[in-house]
Amino acid sequence: MELIKINHLTVNVAAKKLFEIASLGINSKQKIGLIGNNGVGKTTLMKLIADISNPSEQIKATGSITRLCNWAYVPQLLNAQDKSGGQREKLAISRAIAQLRNAPKALLLLDEPTSNLDFEQQKWLINLIRGLKSSCLIISHDQHFLNQVCDTIWCVKDQRVITFKGTYSEFKRAQEKQAARxxxxxxxxxxxxxxxxxxxxxxxxxxxxxxxxxxxxxxxxxxxxxxxxxxxxxxxxxxxxxxxxxxxxxxxxLTRPVFRKQITLKNGAAQMKNEAIAPKSKALRLNPQKVVAYHKLLFTIEQEVNLTYQNKLILTGANGVGKSIFLKELFKRKLTGFYHPQLQIGYFTQNIIKLQSDQTVLEAIMKSSIFATSVTMQVLGDLHLWQIRHQKIENLSGGQLVCFNLARILTGKYNLLLLDEPTNFLDLEALAALVDFIAAYPYALIIVSHDRSFIEQLGLPKWMINHQRLSTKVAASKQSSASNDNNLELLKFQRDQLMLNPEASVTKIKQLTAEIEQLQNH
Known part of the structure; x- marks a missing residue:
């Protein structure tokens, strides 16, 4: 049963064509992932389907959208980089679903719903959508999420909407085969x-x-x-x-196919040599300490933590455990420990601060970049800043400003990057480019992200904040060893007590002895 019918739709923004659709529809129980590069019109299309207009936007649409259902729209939750961001997102989605509960024909519209959700909250949303009888249209750049919940892909590209029945991975493989042809x-x-x-x-x-x-x-x-x-x-x-x-x-x-060249970060490695910094030398060493914010204990660093100039890692943990606070305190050097005299920290955060500057995007990036001109230009292209390179920084929109800040930090004169959720405003092509950049980056990195596919593609070691403790691989190993020692002593005590008891079970004593031997040989 068709819920939405789109016919001969043409959408223009400020007299420029955004996209056109000859015929498109949404059917009952369909779960559609709406993808495409930033700026191609995904949110505009969703708002048109939801019958939401914004007088400040210069959008002109011709054609027809027939709505044969009830619907609920949850917009992207912007600037919610606080501990309640995930809970606010969950609440908004839950309210939208409750609104559609008694509707025989229902459509749920979600714009980037996973941006503020941690892993457990993402699992909650995946299970929720899988169990819904309602149809869904979801804008997302999260590949893992798309694969888990969507059976159809709409891709806005080259001013039209490509439709594909299947998962995102199947769509991606089909696109790769088409590109090869x-x-x-x-x-x-x-x-x-x-x-x-x-x-x-x-x-x-x-x-x-x-x-x-x-x-x-x-x-x-x-x-x-x-x-x-x-x-x-x-x-x-x-x-x-x-x-x-x-x-x-x-x-x-004859038109040459467009493809992205693998990035090579020229000049960066040379600068490290010029500064006489050995890759394996310590960038910083953090002492055991408590990390506190707003008079509340967030977590404890129980063991000494070391980071060299060649270390790259992911910092994981649920929302609210203190990941962003940790990066912020590290950037300000408020955590007690040793900081290398030549350590230069670049800190990317999602909090948007409007910059007052007469400089253009290109002038600002080129002035601070440590990499070759060709590399810097490629980063601008990857983050979709090339087309606005001559625009003044003070005139950038919120999303453009986030991408500018990310480009400025990635290419800047730093040897340790702290990246707090760098993927939230990036489309799938920019995400792939960021993975390449991080793989080639010659210095240290600490990244906070809840994007599973992004983390899997990076394949980096992880630090975790859990149960109010920061666990590194070394620290976790020491904690595991300490835990084994405690268990060993407990089992020995229990066996000794049983051997002193004449009524104790011989089988139980043998079982404890076997467990003791297993721990001793571990």
Whole structure:
């Protein structure tokens, strides 16, 4: 049963076409993931379906959207980087579902619902949507989430909406196969064009041989002796002209496929050598201490924590445990410990502060970048800042400002980056580029993220804040060893007590002895 019907829809923003849809629909129980690069019109499309208009937006839409259902819309929760962000998101989604509970035909519209959710809250949302009988249209850049809940993908690209029945991973594989076919076709066309150009050169050379007399022969004698070759000369000239036309025509239709080059961070590694900082030297060492905020204990660093200039890691933990506070305190150097004299910390946070600057995006980034010009330009392109490179920083929108701040921190004169949820405002292409950047980055990084696919792609070691403790791999190993020692002593005590009891079970004593031996051999 069709819930939404879209026909001949064309959407323009400030007299520029955003996208067009010939025919599209949403059916009962369908779970649709709406994806695409930032700025292509995903939220605009969702708002049009939800019949929400904003007078301040210069949006003009022609065509029709027929709504044959009840619907509820949950917008993206922006600037909610506090401990209650996830709870606020859960509450908004729960209210929307309650609003649709008694509707026989219902559609839930969610814009980036996982941005503020930790892993447990994401699991809650995945199970919730899976169990819903309502249809869903969900804007998301979270690949894991899309794979878990969506059976259909809508991709806004090149001013149209591509539809695909299947999971996001299946859609991605189909797109990769299509890209491979396009590349193969391009290679064949390019090969044929080169053959035509080679043939043209041969014909042009042959035509030239007909038009020039040989040495020591007058022009009149040459023409009289070459009358039989005039026809051949004319044929060659016509063939050359035809080849020229074919080459011009095929060259116009030959379009090189767009693909992203793998990033190489030139200059950065050289700067490290210039500063005489060995990669394995300590960037910082944190003493055991309590981390407190607003007169409340968040967690304890129980063991000494070391970070070298080549360490890259993920900091995980539920919302509210203190991850962002930890990065902030580290940036301000308020945590007690040793900080290398040449340590330069770059700190990215989602909190948007409007910058008053006459500088353009390009001027500001180029002034502070430690990398080669080509690399810096590529980062601007990856974060979709290239098209606004000549725009003044003070005129940037909120989303553009977040991407500018991220680009400024990534390319800046730092050797330790603290990145707090850098993926929230990035589309899927920018996310893939960020993974490449981090893999190639020559310095230390600590990243806070709840994006499972992003974390899996990075494959970095993890620190975790759990049960009010910061656990690193080394610390966790020591804690595990200490726990084993405690268990061993307890089991020995229990066995000794049983051996002193004449009524104790021999089987139980043997069982405890086996457990003791197992721990001793561990």
């Amino acid at each position: 396009v590349q193969l076709e391009y290679n064949e066309q390019e090969k044929h064009l080169n053959q035509l150009k080679a043939s043209f050169k041969r014909h042009a050379k042959q035509a030239g041989s007909f038009s020039h007399p040989k040495k020591h022969i007058s022009s009149s004698d040459w023409r009289s002796k070459s009358l039989g070759k005039v026809k051949a000369a004319n044929n060659v000239a016509r063939a050359t002209k035809n080849l020229s036309r074919r080459i011009e025509k095929e060259a116009k239709t």
